[in-house]
Every structure is written in C-alpha cells, then in structure tokens.
Amino acid sequence: MGDTAQGATITVSGMDLLTELNDRIVGTLALYTESADLTPTAVVHYDDGTTTYTEETEFVDEVGGGDTSQDLTTYNEIPITDATGDRIFVCHSEPFDILRFYLRNAAEAVNLTQAELNYGYSTGAGDDWTTDSAELEPVYDNTISDGVPYAVGGEWIDVFWQRPAGWGSASFDAVNTGYWVIIDPSAQLINSTSGWAFQLAGTNVRTRTPIALDLAPILAYAPGTWPTTWDDSVDGATVYNSTTNGSYIAWHGETVLGALVKIARNTGERFRIGTGRRLEWLRKVETRSNVVLSQLGATGIYGYATTGEIQSITETTDTPNREFRTRIYPYGAGNGLARITLQNVMTSDIPSGYSTGNVSGLGYYLQRDAAVTAYGVVDREVQFKEIHGSETADFNSTQIISALLYAAHSWLERNSYEHTFYD
Numbered sequence: 001m002g003d004t005a006q007g008a009t010i011t012v013s014g015m016d017l018l019t020e021l022n023d024r025i026v027g028t029l030a031l032y033t034e035s036a037d038l039t040p041t042a043v044v045h046y047d048d049g050t051t052t053y054t055e056e057t058e059f060v061d062e063v064g065g066g067d068t069s070q071d072l073t074t075y076n077e078i079p080i081t082d083a084t085g086d087r088i089f090v091c092h093s094e095p096f097d098i099l100r101f102y103l104r105n106a107a108e109a110v111n112l113t114q115a116e117l118n119y120g121y122s123t124g125a126g127d128d129w130t131t132d133s134a135e136l137e138p139v140y141d142n143t144i145s146d147g148v149p150y151a152v153g154g155e156w157i158d159v160f161w162q163r164p165a166g167w168g169s170a171s172f173d174a175v176n177t178g179y180w181v182i183i184d185p186s187a188q189l190i191n192s193t194s195g196w197a198f199q200l201a202g203t204n205v206r207t208r209t210p211i212a213l214d215l216a217p218i219l220a221y222a223p224g225t226w227p228t229t230w231d232d233s234v235d236g237a238t239v240y241n242s243t244t245n246g247s248y249i250a251w252h253g254e255t256v257l258g259a260l261v262k263i264a265r266n267t268g269e270r271f272r273i274g275t276g277r278r279l280e281w282l283r284k285v286e287t288r289s290n291v292v293l294s295q296l297g298a299t300g301i302y303g304y305a306t307t308g309e310i311q312s313i314t315e316t317t318d319t320p321n322r323e324f325r326t327r328i329y330p331y332g333a334g335n336g337l338a339r340i341t342l343q344n345v346m347t348s349d350i351p352s353g354y355s356t357g358n359v360s361g362l363g364y365y366l367q368r369d370a371a372v373t374a375y376g377v378v379d380r381e382v383q384f385k386e387i388h389g390s391e392t393a394d395f396n397s398t399q400i401i402s403a404l405l406y407a408a409h410s411w412l413e414r415n416s417y418e419h420t421f422y423d
Contacts, residue, residue: 020223020277021257022256025256028251031217031247031249033210033212034206036206040205041092042089042173042175042178045086046087048086053172055173086188088183091178091179094179095398097161098205101150101156103198104199110151111191112191115147115148115185118183118184119159119161119183120134121166121179123166123168126170129170139160162399162400163398210247214246214263218263219279227278229278238282241281243267244267245267245406248399249403250388254386266407267407268409268414269283325415326378326416327378328382329379330382330383331384331404332385340387340404342401343364346398354412362379365379368412382408387400
C-alpha cells in the first residue's frame with residue numbers, strides 16, 4: 001500500500017510480516033538523547049535585601065552521575081531569608097532541560113519549610129531579569145517532597161522542563177553570560193530545628209536533543225528474527241539507519257508498525273520490507289518522469305535506435321482530492337488550550353515557500369504560499385497526537401514545536417499539489 005510519489009510508502013511481502021510488526025508494541029519508548037551531567041557556568045544567590053549577587057563557586061564544579069572524583073562533602077548555605085525577593089540563579093552556556101541539585105547529607109542541612117518554587121528563564125531581550133524573563137513551567141519537579149522543597153539530602157534531586165522556544169542569552173549578574181533559570185521560592189527556606197538554610201553541595205545540568213539513530217530502538221521491540229542491518233538493498237537502493245533529522249518523540253502503547261508509519265508520515269520519508277524480515281529505510285522519494293518507448297524497427301526512427309515517435313499523448317491533471325489543502329492548523333498532543341501548536345515556532349525552521357500565522361478562533365497555521373496563491377485558502381485541522389514531550393505535553397518546547405512543523409510540512413508536501421500524468 002502507498003501514497004503519492006511525495007508521500008510515505010510501505011512495500012511489504014505477505015501479510016504475515018505486517019502482522020508481526022503490528023502484534024508488538026513499543027510501550028513508552030522515548031526517542032531522544034540525554035547528555036551526561038554538565039557543569040553550569042554559574043550558580044548565583046541573589047539577596048533582595050542588599051540587592052547583591054553571590055556566585056556560589058564552591059559546588060558549581062561538583063559534577064555527579066558517576067564521577068568518582070567528586071567531593072560532595074563541600075557545601076555552602078543558601079540563605080533564602082526574604083520570601084519576597086531572594087532567588088537562586090543558574091546559568092549555562094547553552095539551553096538545558098534538567099537541573100540537578102545535591103544537598104548536604106545531614107538532617108540539619110535540609111529545608112523543612114513548605115513553599116512553592118516558581119521558575120523563570122531569560123528571554124534574551126536584555127540583562128534585567130525583572131523585565132527580561134518569562135515563566136517556566138516544569139514537567140516534573142522532585143526537588144519538592146510533600147510540599148517541602150530541598151528536603152532530601154544525600155542524593156541528586158531533579159527538575160525537568162521542555163526547553164522554551166524563547167530562551168535567550170543574558171547577563172543577569174553582570175558577570176556571567178548564558179542561558180539562565182531563576183528559582184523564586186514563595187517562602188523563606190529554613191530548617192526550623194537547626195535554624196540553618198538548606199546547604200547545597202553540588203549542581204549540574206543536562207540537555208535532551210533529538211536522537212540521531214532513531215530506527216533501531218523501535219525495531220528492538222520487533223520479533224527477534226528482525227535484523228537491524230542497514231546494507232544497501234539488492235536492487236541497489238540506498239538504505240539508511242535513521243531519518244534525515246532524527247526524532248524527538250515519545251510513544252504510549254503504539255505498535256512497532258504504527259511507530260514506523262507515523263515517523264514516515266511526519267518526516268515525509270518511506271520504508272519497505274526487504275528480503276526476508278528486513279526493514280529498508282529509503283528516506284525521501286525522488287520525483288521522476290518516466291517515458292517508455294517501443295523501438296520501431298531494427299534502428300528505431302530516423303536511424304536512431306534510442307529514439308521513438310510519440311504519435312499521441314494525453315495530459316491529465318489530477319484535480320484536488322478530498323485531502324487537498326493549501327493551509328492546515330496542525331496540533332500535537334494535549335487537549336483544548338493545552339494542545340501543542342506552532343505558536344512559538346522558530347522563524348529559521350520554516351521551509352522556503354511556506355509561512356505561518358495565526359487566525360483568531362482557528363489557531364496557528366502552516367501554509368504553502370504558492371498553493372494559496374493558485375487556489376486560495378483551503379484549510380483544515382490536522383492532528384499529530386504522537387507528537388508530545390517525553391513525560392507530558394508542553395506547548396513551549398522548541399524540540400516538540402520543530403517536530404510538529406516537520407510533520408505539518410510533510411503533510412502539505414503530499415496534499416497541496418496537483419499531479420499531472422501523460423498517457
């Protein structure tokens with residue numbers, strides 16, 4: 001079964017092969033690459049009472065995650081004494097997805113006060129964090145236990161978010177330049193028994209990026225007789241071991257076949273089943289024109305064996321079918337206002353010949369401009385439910401928005417053109 005020459009195509013031999021891939025699920029497989037622990041550029045305590053910034057160098061270089069040389073016995077007290085203004089700032093040279101803290105392993109060194117942790121990030125509009133920052137909503141935050149932040153010592157505690165599209169570089173403390181996260185507790189953080197503030201011994205960050213080799217993890221859930229070799233096909237076709245741009249996507253109970261089909265649909269690439277049980281990923285389908293001529297006599301026509309005469313030809317233009325659209329409103333996972341949209345799409349990611357915009361009451365769209373010029377706006381909403389964050393949907397993630405943009409672009413590439421045939 002297949003699609004148009006520009007769409008995803010599956011070539012199979014026998015229903016048994018499809019059944020095998022359709023009878024296995026990938027569970028909660030998440031396709032992304034998570035870095036090892038990275039040293040942040042700076043961790044800074046801001047004292048609102050004195051309006052001073054203190055760079056906490058004692059523990060910035062304490063990198064965890066299996067580093068046996070680390071010394072987590074060195075610690076520093078972080079005095080959040082003013083609930084309305086004291087803050088913690090963390091700066092890194094690039095945007096990051098996970099922030100990790102290690103508190104001193106002692107009962108008197110952890111916080112015992114209930115409080116909310118409000119997060120923000122630098123927008124890059126300037127160096128004043130009071131105006132050049134925006135709210136950051138974590139996906140999960142295990143730095144809080146039963147409503148009490150920083151209450152667990154002797155282990156790494158993490159907070160994770162989907163990376164904001166509008167994150168920019170700034171110099172909030174007038175010393176360090178980079179991508180900042182601001183932590184603003186709603187109350188004074190203190191250990192009521194010892195009278196101390198919580199004592200921090202280590203800090204690091206991690207990043208998550210699209211996984212480059214994104215096919216083998218899916219095939220790992222196929223029956224064991226399916227090899228993951230990527231030699232070129234017997235017919236000379238080039239076989240790839242990944243999609244062109246990699247994947248940043250998470251599944252929830254999808255079948256192996258369903259996962260492969262959706263990746264093919266979202267990327268505009270194709271795959272087929274090779275000899276035996278072998279997946280052959282062929283990436284983009286090349287559009288080609290084929291003219292088949294029958295030789296006329298021993299020497300063809302006009303004395304040229306490779307020349308034929310076209311005596312009649314009929315041009316047929318395939319009129320737009322029910323899927324034809326010049327503009328779509330793509331949505332990823334989520335419900336209602338929480339759905340993933342193109343709201344914060346990066347301008348540099350938009351393919352040439354396409355544009356985005358917002359229509360009140362309808363949402364954010366992607367359109368192929370030449371098609372709109374030729375046929376006007378023919379629009380519809382298209383769902384890509386498989387596009388969501390690694391733990392939950394978040395409409396502000398650059399990786400997720402890019403994945404949605406690529407899927408929408410692939411959909412329009414298949415469905416916004418007329419097709420011409422010659423008989």
